[in-house]
Amino acid sequence: MNRRSRWTIGIVVLALAAGWASAQPLAERLPAETLVYVGWRGADDLGPLYAESHLKAVAEASEVRRFFGETIPRLVEKLGEHEPAVAEAGPLVMSLASAAWNRPWALWFGGVVPPAGEAGPAPRLALVLDGGADAARIAADMQKGLNATPDAPLSVNVQQERWVVLAFGPPDAALLAAMKGEGKRLSTDPTFRAALDRTLKDPVVAVYVNVRGLLANAGTLMPDEKRADMARTLAAAGLDSLTQIGWSAGFDRRDWASRLFIGIEGEKRGLVKALWETRPIDKALLDRIPADSVWAGAGRLDLAGMLVAARRVADSLDEAAGRSFEEAIKSASEAVGLDLEKDLLGTMGDQWAWYSSPSVGGDGLLGLAVVGRPAVAGRLDAALGTLRERGNRQIEQLTADTPIKVSIRERKLDGVSIRYASVFYVAPSLAIHEGNFYFALYPQVLSAAARHRDAGIMSNPRAREALARLEAPQTHSFWFADHPAMLRRNYAQALMIERLAGSLAEWFGGVEAPVLIPPLDRLAPHVGLAAGAAWSDADGYHARSISAFPGSGLVASEQQLFVGAAAAGVSVLLPAMNKAKEQAEAVQQLNNARQIALGCMLYSNDHRGKLPPSLGKLIEYEVPLEALVGKGGRAAAPKDLKGDALVAWVDQNSQWVYLAPDVKMTQVRNPAEAPLVHRRLDLQRRGRVHVAYFDARVEEVEIDVLREQIEELRKQLNLNRPPDGRL
Incomplete structure (x- = not known):
């Protein structure tokens, strides 16, 4: 087996082991030079808030434990009968999963060691698990799995009679020293602390990425010329201002919360500015979101700024790349008959809102409405008219020899001028009305959205309650979901998707599918409001979210239809x-x-x-x-x-x-x-x-x-x- 194949097996095994759960930091047992860290607190101790949490109640009302303890191992075993790769790696992955579910662990990455002599580049990668008194037994079980996967370049050993280390290759010297309490540790590293201190204080799972450290390590693997090219590209995109990323999730009273921090040093430029420099949304746009919306959000997306940043990146590569970029923009502009940058992207603005409202289009995804605040509404309207005319000419040429007559039509509905196209069950519709941009899947929904005059979303006490739970110092962008209201509509659809997955498991896996979604009377009391908010400041970008339990949105909303469509596709394919x-x-x-x-x-x-x-x-x-x-x-x-x-x-x-x-x-x-x-x-x-x-x-x-x-x-x-x- 070649080096790449061995790397793949080793990294996939470690990644799958880490993917079984989410981590209380074992940061005091890792070296300060850590570049990527993922930690799991362990199911044996999810913290004092777990006992009264919605997650515990839902887990006990379902058969999710049997799903992880019996169904998945059986499916892996069944799949291994037909796929040699699964049969080879399965025992190791399952032994890792059984050990890692209940116990604290940390996935550690210290970068890639550059090639030296005949040795190729080697990743500094390890899974550190708190085995306690069972460390020797756990290590022995892992070794049995490794013996069944001889091509995986992994080693397992026990440190300090407690810590089980599954490493890519021999254990890293810096990692072993930190586990003995020697040298500088991650827990006291300023970059790590600056990231994690801005997230939850007592998390179940935590993630840390030292962005600058990763980029510096990547540079050591490149020749000088390529390293200089990378530096120019990062600077042009503004990505050289990123310092670190911290994310954690855990319990907030009875709910499940998460917090994200992206450290940004100095002025925000390029893509960083377009994506993560936020400002408060205009009240006029928030008022366009009906108060009865069961799902809504608003934020900023600067498409024109992203194009400018992309141009700078192309220019930073070389003269030919910059010229090719300009030629592509010019060709696209000529194809649509307008200046894409000035007439379209430059006039769209950067403020957007979306919602599903029972009074506008119903509370399902098909009733979704999008509202924008154009920078120059009249010019954007003219550009959309040009696109319609050019599009219709192209469509007419393509369908000249067919009996089908397709076109982008324009009509008025209740005083709103709407451009739409018929596409089977939907009719995507656009309009500029009273200085706002509107999009919906049906003209009727767009007309109702454009004529909305009632109170806005911030007059909804349930939305205010959910956003207040975030305790965010600022709210530059947000989303809100009334999951209890959505659950009543979508519960049966969620059962349909669960049954599809269960049927596949029973047909092809020969296992009895467990009940993952509890009966409605046991589930409903534990489905609550959900919300998220984001803002930026001098330190970087911040985001927070809260919901009743992980995955509550998939159960309560129509998002599970996308999962179902994918599952149905897989069942056919x-x-x-x-x-x-x-x-x-x-x-x-x-x-x-x-x-x-x-x-x-x-x-x-x-x-x-x-x-x-x-x-x-x-x-x-x-x-x-x-x-x-x-x-x-x-x-x-x-x-x-x-x-x-x-x-x-x-x-x-x-x-x-x-x-x-x-x-x-x-x-x-x-x-x-x-x-x-x-x-x-x-x-x-x-x-x-x-x-x-x-x-x-x-x-x-x-x-x-x-x-x-x-x-x-x-x-x-x-x-x-x-x-x-x-x-």
């Missing part, structure tokens, strides 16, 4: 993909059988019609190892294996059963019906087997048919019984 995969496998194996048969023919021509004594002899006739032993071929064979030793290894590891060693071709009366080799039965599916015959014909036949053909061959060759391992 997987059988098709598996079928295609099986067909490709069949073609490959028939080709392998043909190469073996032709190799046997060549051998017999050189040996007076006598077939080889074993399949290993075909190596001398350039039959590929992949054809003889399957995937991996030469890479699977021990290094430096040659001559008779390699022949013996092939004979021992071949995926084919050879039926006629040392037989003369003239002994076989009907070569077209006499099987020469067949694939091992334990590798076959659906009761059929790949066979090569004495005339080099190949076919996939039923096992019962093959048995009859082998019996006839035995009679012709006067064999009293088949050799060991054959039918």
Whole structure:
């Protein structure tokens, strides 16, 4: 296995282990030079607030524990029966998961060590788990998993009789020193503290990224010229001002809360300015959001600023890149008949709001309305008119020879001028009305949104209550969701999606699907309001959110329809993909059988019609190892294996059963019906087997048919019984 494959296995295993849960920082056991940190507090102690939390109540009302403890392991085992990669890595991942769920751990990344001599770059990556008194047992279980995954470049050991360290390669010296209490530790590092001190104080999960450290480490892996190019690009995008990222989540009273901090040093420029320099939203825009909205939000998105930043990045690369960027903008502008930057993006403004309101379009996603505050409304309206005219000309040319007449139409509805296009079940609609930009999926919804005159969202006491729970010093952008109101509408849809996933698990996994969504009467009391807010200041960008429990939005809102659509797509695609995969496998194996048969023919021509004594002899006739032993071929064979030793290894590891060693071709009366080799039965599916015959014909036949053909061959060759391992 090559270095990249080993890296992939190791990193995926560590990432999957970390992905089973979210972490109380073990920062006092990690070195200060940490670049990325993810920590999990451990399910054994989720903190004093867990006992009264909505999450605990919902977990106890569902079968989520059985899902993680029984269903997933069974599905992994089932998948491993068909996917060798899963079968290989599965035991290690499951042993990690069972240990990491209940105990505190931290995933640590200290950068990549540059290549030196013949050694390639090596990541400083490890999972540190608090094993307590069970550390030795946990390490032994992990070692069993590693023994089943010999190609994974991982090591496991116990430090201080408590800490289990699963490392990529040998344990890092700086990490081991920190675990012994030596040297500077992450817990006291100023960059780390500046990030995590701005998040939750007693989190269940925490994440830290030293952005500048990561970029500096990336630079050490590049030649000087590339390092200078990277520095120019980062400066042009403003990304060189990013210092660190901190995020944590945990309990806030009975609810689940999260906080994010992105450190930004100095002036915000380029993409950083366009994305993370926020200002309060105009009250006039907030008033366009109806007070009865069950889902709403408002924020800033500066598309024109992002284009300017992208131009600077292109210019920073080289003159040709900058010229290509300008030519692309010019070509796009000519195609639509206007100056994209000045007439469209430059007139759109950067303030946007969205909502679902029962009084405007209903409280579902199809009733969504978007409102914007254009910088120059009249000019934007003219640009949209130009786009409509140019678009209609293009559509007319494309549909000239068809009976279908499609166009972007314009009409008035209740005094609102609306441009729309009919697209089956929806009619995406745009309008500029009284200085505001509107978008909706139906003209009726857009008309109602444009004519809204009642109180705005900030007069909704439930929205104010949810936002107040965030305790945010400023609110430059926000979102609000009335999950209790949405749950009544969408609960049955959530059950539909759960049942789809459960059906797939039962059909293909052979397991009883657990109940993940509790009955409505047990769920409803624990679904509450949800909200989020963000703002920027001299230190950087801040965001907070709160909800009843993790994933409550998927249960209460129509967002689960997107998940359902994806799951439905997978349910359709997987059988098709598996079928295609099986067909490709069949073609490959028939080709392998043909190469073996032709190799046997060549051998017999050189040996007076006598077939080889074993399949290993075909190596001398350039039959590929992949054809003889399957995937991996030469890479699977021990290094430096040659001559008779390699022949013996092939004979021992071949995926084919050879039926006629040392037989003369003239002994076989009907070569077209006499099987020469067949694939091992334990590798076959659906009761059929790949066979090569004495005339080099190949076919996939039923096992019962093959048995009859082998019996006839035995009679012709006067064999009293088949050799060991054959039918």
